[in-house]
Amino acid sequence: MAYLTSWNGTSVTEFLLLGFSDTPEMQHFLFALFLIFYVVTLATNFLLLITVSTDRSLHTPMYFFLGNLSFLEIIYTSNIVPRMLTGLISEEKTISFMDCMIQFYFFGSLGGTECLLLSVMSYDRYIAICNPLHYTTVMNSNMCVWLAASSWISGFLITLITVLLMISLTFCGPNEINHFFCDFSPLLKLACSDTYLFEKTSFILSSSLTLIPFLLTVVSYTYILSAVIKQASGTRSKKAISTCSTHLIVVTTFYGTLITMYVVPAAKHSVDTSKIFSIFYTIVTPMINPLIYSLRNKKVREALKRLVDAKLVFWK
Template sequence: MHLIEKAEEDNRTVITEFILLGFGNRPELQILLFLVFLVIYILTMSGNILIVVLVVVDQHLHTPMYFFLGNLSCLETCYTSTILPRLLVSLLTGDRTISVSGCFAQFYCFGCLVTTECYLLAAMSYDRYLAICNPLRYAALMNGRLCLQLAAGSWISGFLICLIMTCFMSQLTFCGPNEIDHFFCDFSPMLKLSCSDTSMITLVSVILTSLDSPCSFLLTVTSYVCIIAAMLRISSTSGRQKAFSTCSSHLIVVAVFYGTLMTVYLLPKTNKLKALNKVFSVLYTVLTPMLNPLIYSLRNKEVKEALRKVIL
C-alpha cells in the first residue's frame, strides 16, 4: 500500500513545465501578432521610460503629482516586461512551454505590479483630492515625506500580498494536464490545473482580494466623488474647467484600468467567453501601459513643455 501511495505521489510531481496556449496556432496569425505586440512593447517602453526621465530631470515636474506619475510609469515598464517578452518569444519561435518555477515567477511579478498599481492610482486620486478640495493646505499636507510613504506603502503592500498568494500556490501539486489556456500565467488558469485540494488557497484569495482591491478602488472612487462635488460648487465655468483639467488624465487612466480589470475578473468563466476574456486581458495588461504615457503627455501642458525642452 505504501509503495502504491509513493508511486502515485511520484506521478503527481512529473509536470515540470506548462504550455501557454496563447492565441491559437495559426502561423499567419502568429506573425501578425508578433509584429503588433513588438510595436506595442517598443512604444510602451519608450513612452514610460521617457516619462520617468522627464520627471527626474525637469525641475518643474518635481511635484507630488509627477512623483506618483513617475512611479506609475516605472511600474508600467516592469509590468509590461513580465508578460510581453515571453509572449514575443513564443510567437516568434512557436515554443510555448514555460517551466513551473518560471510560471510562478511570472505570476508573482504580475500580481505584485497589478496590486501596486491599484494602490498607486488610489494615492494619485488622493493627491488630486487634496489639490482641488484643500488647495490652500495642499503643499503642507502633501509634503515630500507623505509622498514617499504613500509610494513605498503601495510597492511594499503589492509585493507582500502577492508573496502570500505565491507561497500558497507553491504548495500545490500539478499532475496534468499542463496546458494553460491563456497568454500568461494567471491565478485562475493555473489553479484549474492543480490536482491538490485548492479550497484553502481559494479562501485565502477571496479574503486577500476582499481586503485589498475594494479598499484601493473605494478610496479612488471616494476621492473623485469629493472632487466632482467640489468642482460643482465652483461658480465660474473657467474655474471648473481648470479644476477638471488637473485630474482628467488620471481619471481616464483609472477608468480604463479598472474598467478592463473588473471586466476580466467578473466575467463568467465559460468556454464561450474565453476568447473575450483574453481580449480584455490584453487591454489591461498590454494596451493600458502603452496608452498611459500618451494620455498624460497629450493632455498635460507641463509634460509637453518638459518634452519640448529635452528635444530642443
C-alpha cells in the same frame, strides 16, 4: 508533458502556454503587432520617466507618482510580453513551474501596486482640490515617499502570500495553460488538490489590493466632483476638471478591463475573449497611459518640448 514523481504523487515541473492562434500567418502578424506595442510602451514610459525626473517644473507630488507609475508599467509589460513574443515565433512554448510562479508573482504584485498608486494619485488630487491651502503641508516630500513606498511594499508582500499558497497546491496534470502568460484562473484550473480555502484566502488578499483602492478612488472623486460643483468660479471648475480628467481616464481604462475580466462570471466570456481583455490590461493600457498623460497635460507637453530642444542643442 513533463512530470516529476514525488512523495505526494506526480507533480508538473513545467507548463505549456498555448498562447494564440496556431496559424503561422496569424502568429507572425500578432508578433509584429505586439512587438510594435511593446517598443512604443517602453519608449513612451522611459521618455515620460526621464522628463519627470529631469524637469524641475514637474518635481511635484502628482508627477512623482506619475513617474512611479511609468516605472511600474515598464516592468509590468516586460514581465509578460517578451516571453509571449518568443512563443509566437518559436516552437518552444513551455515555461518551468518556478518561472511560471515568478511571472505570476510579478504580474500580481505590479497589478496590485498599480491599484494602490492610482488610489494614492486620486487622494493627491482630492487634497489639491478640496483642501488646497493645506496641500503643501499634507503632501510634503516625506508623505509622498511614504505613500509610494507603502504601495510598492504592500503590493509585493500581499501577493507573495498568494503565490506561496499557490505553490503549496498540487499540480499533477494536465499542464496546458490556454493563455499567453501564467494568470490566476488558468493556473487554478490545473490544480489537482482542493482549492476552496485557497480561493477564499486569495479573494480576501486580492480585494485588499484591488477593491479597497478602487473604493477609495471612487470616494476621492466623489468629494472632488462635489467640490467642483460647489465652486462659484467657472474658470476654477474647468481647471479642476482638466487636472483630474487625465487621471480619471487612466483609472477608468484600468479598472474597466479588470472588472470585466475578473468580476464578470467566467461563463459570460470565452477563453478567446479572456485573452483579448488580458491584452488590454497587460499591453494596451501600459502603452496608452503615458500617451494620455503627455497629450492631455500641458505641463508635460512643455517639459517634453524642453527636453527634446535640449537634446537637439547638445547634438549640434
